[in-house]
Amino acid sequence: MLEHRPKTLSEKIWDRHLVKVGQNSEPDLLYIDLHLIHEVTSPQAFEGLRISGRTIRRPDLTLATEDHNVPTTDIDKPIKDEISRKQVETLRRNVEDFGITSFPMGHPNQGIVHVIGPELGLTQPGMTIVCGDSHTSTHGAFGAIAFGIGTSEVEHVLATQTLPQSRTGTMSVKVTGELPPDATAKDVVLTIIGTIGTGGGIGKIIEYRGPVIAGLSMEGRMTVCNMSIEAGAKAGLIAPDEVTFSYLRDKPHAPKGADWDEAIADWKTLCTDQGASFDDEVTIDGSKIGPMVTWGTNPGQVVALDDVVPDPDSFKESPYRESASRALEYMGITAGTAMRDITVDTVFIGSCTNSRIEDLRSAAAVVDGRRVAKGVRTLVVPGSGQVRAQAEAEGLPEIFRAAGFDWREPGCSMCLAMNPDKLSPGERSASTSNRNFEGRQGSLGRTHLVSPPVAAATAIAGTFAAPADLA
Amino acid sequence: MKAVRIVQGRAVPLDRSDVDTDQIIPSDWLKRVERTGFDEGLFATWRDDPDFILNNKNYRGAKILVAGTNFGTGSSREHAVWAIQQYGFEAVVSPRFADIFRNNCTKNGLVAVQVSPDCGSDLMAAVQAAPDLQVTIDVTQLTVKVPAIKFATTYKMDVATQRRLLEGLGDIELTLQHANDIVTYEQNRRHWLPRSVSFPE
Ligand code: SF4
Numbered sequence: 001m002l003e004h005r006p007k008t009l010s011e012k013i014w015d016r017h018l019v020k021v022g023q024n025s026e027p028d029l030l031y032i033d034l035h036l037i038h039e040v041t042s043p044q045a046f047e048g049l050r051i052s053g054r055t056i057r058r059p060d061l062t063l064a065t066e067d068h069n070v071p072t073t074d075i076d077k078p079i080k081d082e083i084s085r086k087q088v089e090t091l092r093r094n095v096e097d098f099g100i101t102s103f104p105m106g107h108p109n110q111g112i113v114h115v116i117g118p119e120l121g122l123t124q125p126g127m128t129i130v131c132g133d134s135h136t137s138t139h140g141a142f143g144a145i146a147f148g149i150g151t152s153e154v155e156h157v158l159a160t161q162t163l164p165q166s167r168t169g170t171m172s173v174k175v176t177g178e179l180p181p182d183a184t185a186k187d188v189v190l191t192i193i194g195t196i197g198t199g200g201g202i203g204k205i206i207e208y209r210g211p212v213i214a215g216l217s218m219e220g221r222m223t224v225c226n227m228s229i230e231a232g233a234k235a236g237l238i239a240p241d242e243v244t245f246s247y248l249r250d251k252p253h254a255p256k257g258a259d260w261d262e263a264i265a266d267w268k269t270l271c272t273d274q275g276a277s278f279d280d281e282v283t284i285d286g287s288k289i290g291p292m293v294t295w296g297t298n299p300g301q302v303v304a305l306d307d308v309v310p311d312p313d314s315f316k317e318s319p320y321r322e323s324a325s326r327a328l329e330y331m332g333i334t335a336g337t338a339m340r341d342i343t344v345d346t347v348f349i350g351s352c353t354n355s356r357i358e359d360l361r362s363a364a365a366v367v368d369g370r371r372v373a374k375g376v377r378t379l380v381v382p383g384s385g386q387v388r389a390q391a392e393a394e395g396l397p398e399i400f401r402a403a404g405f406d407w408r409e410p411g412c413s414m415c416l417a418m419n420p421d422k423l424s425p426g427e428r429s430a431s432t433s434n435r436n437f438e439g440r441q442g443s444l445g446r447t448h449l450v451s452p453p454v455a456a457a458t459a460i461a462g463t464f465a466a467p468a469d470l471a
Numbered sequence: 472m473k474a475v476r477i478v479q480g481r482a483v484p485l486d487r488s489d490v491d492t493d494q495i496i497p498s499d500w501l502k503r504v505e506r507t508g509f510d511e512g513l514f515a516t517w518r519d520d521p522d523f524i525l526n527n528k529n530y531r532g533a534k535i536l537v538a539g540t541n542f543g544t545g546s547s548r549e550h551a552v553w554a555i556q557q558y559g560f561e562a563v564v565s566p567r568f569a570d571i572f573r574n575n576c577t578k579n580g581l582v583a584v585q586v587s588p589d590c591g592s593d594l595m596a597a598v599q600a601a602p603d604l605q606v607t608i609d610v611t612q613l614t615v616k617v618p619a620i621k622f623a624t625t626y627k628m629d630v631a632t633q634r635r636l637l638e639g640l641g642d643i644e645l646t647l648q649h650a651n652d653i654v655t656y657e658q659n660r661r662h663w664l665p666r667s668v669s670f671p672e
Contacts, residue, residue, distance in 0.1 A: 019656045020649050025630035029649060031656050033664055041548065043504035054643070057653075063667040069502060083502040090504045101667045109670060122665045134547040134571060148571055150549035152578035152642075160646045162653060166629060198489055199541045199567055232544060234570050252671050259663035266661065298489050298544070319488035319539050326487070416546075418498045437493040437545060439516050 006273035008170045009239050010205040013145045013270070017128045019162050027164040033127040033144075034061055035157045036113045037100070039091040040068040040418070041132030045155035046094040056098045057161040063122065064095045064102035067112045069418040072381050072408035075105045084419065098158075103385075111384020111410045114138040114352040118222065119386050121251025125240035125267040130157060135352050135434065137228040140237035141221035142244055143270045145205065147235040168234045169204040171280040172272075175212035177287035182466060184362070185220030186354060186432070186451035188212060189227040190292040190302045196282055198300040201233025204280065207272060208238050212286035218247040219358040226353045227434050230299040239271040291466045293339050294436045294449040296327035301436075303339060305454065305466055311335040330438055331446050332426070339464045342448075346377045346429040347459040348441070349452055350408075351415035354432035355383030357390050359452040364399045366456035366467045372404035373462030379406050379421060381413040405459070417442045430458040472580045474639030478562040478608040480534035482598045483524055488539035492572065495543070495551040509550055510557035525558075529602035537595050538565045540588065543572025552579050562608045564615065566591040577632050580639065584608055584615060590624040597622060610636050 007015070020029040035058075042064075049055070056062065069084040079085035088105070095102040103110040109120065114135055117123040123139045129146035130136060132154045139146035149163070157163055173192055193200075206228050208221075216224065221238050228236025245264060248254045255263040291305040301324065303310060312324035312335065328335065333342060349355070349363050360382060372378050380400050382388040388410055391397060397407040414421040415433040423429055423445025432455050433440075436447040450458065457465040500512035517523045524530065536555065542565035543551060552575045555563065562582035576583040586594070597620055598604055607616045610633060616623045634640070 020652045022631070027631050029646060029652070031653070031660070033660075034667070040501050044506045044549075047504075047506070052643070060666040060668050081502075087502050087504055101670070120670070122667060124665060127664070132547055134545065148547035150547055150552070150571060150575035150578060152549060152575065156643050156646065159643050160653065161657075162646055164631075164642055164646060166631065198544055199569075202541075202567060202570060229545075232541070232569055253665040255663040255665075263661075263663055298491070323488050416493075416498045418501065435491075435493070435545060437491045439497055440493050443497070443516055 006276035008272045008276045008278060009143065009207055009270060010145060010168070010170055010237060013126055013128065014167070016126065022166070027166040029162050030128060030165050031162055032061070032130055032157050034063070034117065034122055034129045036117055036129070036131035036136070037062065037064045037154065038067050038113050038133065039087045041151050042094065042154055043087065043090045044151050045158060046098070048155040049158060054159045056100070056158045059099045061161060062100050062158070064091060064100050065110055065113050065116055066091060066103070066105050068412045068416065070105050070411040071419050072411050072413050072421060075409045081420070108385040108389065111387065112352045112355065112412055114226065115356060115383030115387065118142065118218070119251065119384060121248055121253035124248065124254070125244060125270050130163065134229045135226050137233070137236050138222050138226040138352055140225040140228065140235050141218060143237055143240035143267070145235055145237065148229065169279040171201060171204040171206045171233070172278040172282070173206050173208050174210035174281070174283045175208070175286040176210050176283060177212065177285050179212050179215065179286045180290060182291055182468060183289040184451040184453060185216050185223040187289050187292045188286065189224045190294070190299065190449065191289050192284060193227060193231045193299050194302040195284055196231050198230060198298050199232045201228060201231040204233055206231070206233045206236040208236060210286070213238055214241065217358060218243060219356045222356065223353055227299065230434060240267045291451060291454050293454070293464055295331065295333065295339070296324060297330055297436055297438050299434065299436060299449060301327055302449070305339050305464060307339060309333050309335050309337045309339065340469070341463060343428070343463050344376060344430045344458055345427045346379070346423060347455050348379050348381070348414040348429055348431040348433065349455050350379065350381030350383070350413050351433035352383065353434040354452050355381060355387065357387050359432065360387065360391050360396055361394070363452040363456035364396045366453050366470070367403040367405065367460060368399050370403055370460045370470065372459045376459055376462055378404060378459045379408060379414060381408045382410050384410050414441050416440060430455050430464065472639045472641055475561065475580050475582060475636050476610050478534055478582055479605065481530065481532065481603060482535035482537045482606045483530040483533045484595050484599045485524055485536055485538045486595055486599070489541045489544055490538055491545035492543055492548050492551040493545055496548060496554045501548060501550055506553060507557065509554035513554040513558045532559070534559065534561045535606050535608065536560045536563045537598055538563060540566040540591070542568050544569040547571045549575045549578070552576055552581050556581050564591065564594060577635055578642070580636060582608060582610060582636060584626045585628070586615060586624055586626050593622065
């Protein structure tokens, strides 16, 4: 047996979830510890269950929330968009029929699915977590294997609490040195994606390591793991440590008493063994990272805020050159323009990447006592009811409102524009979300991804800016 | 799910890399609660452009979509696969597929054909030059052939995926054959693992 072979963290977690090892090149059958669902990718899965007369194996390991298409204003009124309303109503009927805990709009625990799992303490080290949403990788920040699945797989997990999965490759991304004070977790992950590319992680689980990662808060780690999928990775994770344990300690669903001690002892074994090898290893110098901004239509098309829009001809290889020129055309910017000279119409602070309390605090600190530039529309959308309540307790909404920001109810909002918060054609945004795809924030809208402090400073300046640029 | 052995027909060249699922099916289309009716949503924004390749009548009725690398990146929406199939495609060819998209293909019997970058560009150029070329994708042999231009290549697919496509097998039935293993596993799970019940108000 290979029992004593040194293992990477993701291999250890994988192995403890084996219900059955796949024979004859069949995939392994993995047990799923937590299944998160929402209104958009679940209706056809429930329909499938009904058609085949199946039930849900473990409603107690399933949690639902309404986040993707809910409005962020007037949430006490019925949803205006008829199709969105039908989708939310469908989820409500499904959770009722199948006995699943759910947090509807307006509930204090409602929020973006990847924000509420961690804050309720349901996301813990060593678990397997899935959701019909690609940013499930967020939960990897706790040292869990967490990944997005399609609707057929949602149905599979509902019916069996397992998933057939072929072994995934491993990749180490080490960020060394010391992060400069103006760089955030968002800049770290944008730098990583800019380095390894949008396909760099395909077929692999990335383990983020090194002093810069260890120095991040849980919020920052979630931001990094969140965007693993933008590098194409199956998942991203970080070994749990004292930062993880102290975050979890008082969370409602964390183990209590003797269970806590047992859990800690177990979680401490969750690390990559000395001598374990990865299929792929990348090292990035963290001391060179500064505020970053995307210029194109995928998250790998990114430069430092100090930089200029790149010349497509500087990309030697096809298809990068073609894709860069198409992106510049779509984005309506020209090569050589300083990023700081680009004007924005909208600033969006929110999404499962950057809508947690730390993100809002860092943005509020920048806008405190200042005014949003004339003509710039600004939205702050907290990730959850709990984040919203915490921000209110700290007086953040007053700071945002005084600066001219719109303070909203929790949800995905302008991250994917399924609700009324959208860019109009040609409009340009600085957004703390994770995808700058064509039309992501509204048909023909132009999205630049940034960190919360840069988003806040950009709102004040009206052009891309870092907090240090503000007078 | 229907079994699939051979996909034979004309191919459309979609000469772009990093085609993400937001382009394949824009988010407005995700509000449906049904599994059908997504054909109109396929590449909905791009189809507004009369020059977009799907609007070229020479390619009408094609069964194969030939795309650039990193196809299907981004969101996990299975709606992307439904849209591609409901439009009439039975296979997609690309040098590289995003993981979730590829999984979703398997669950629905859409053949994701991963070829080498060189073969991908050759095939792209060939179907750009001659829209009526007959392309044959064989799932048993794992080959792509265009006899008219003597093009032939093999492609990679893991055995399990191939088996599912060839036999049209649904995963839930297969998994439920291991129901006893699931029960045994559950009996040994760490007792302190969280459950999504009893939330403090
Ligand atoms: S905030 Fe955006 S990325 Fe995150 S779950 Fe919602 S739609 Fe997906």
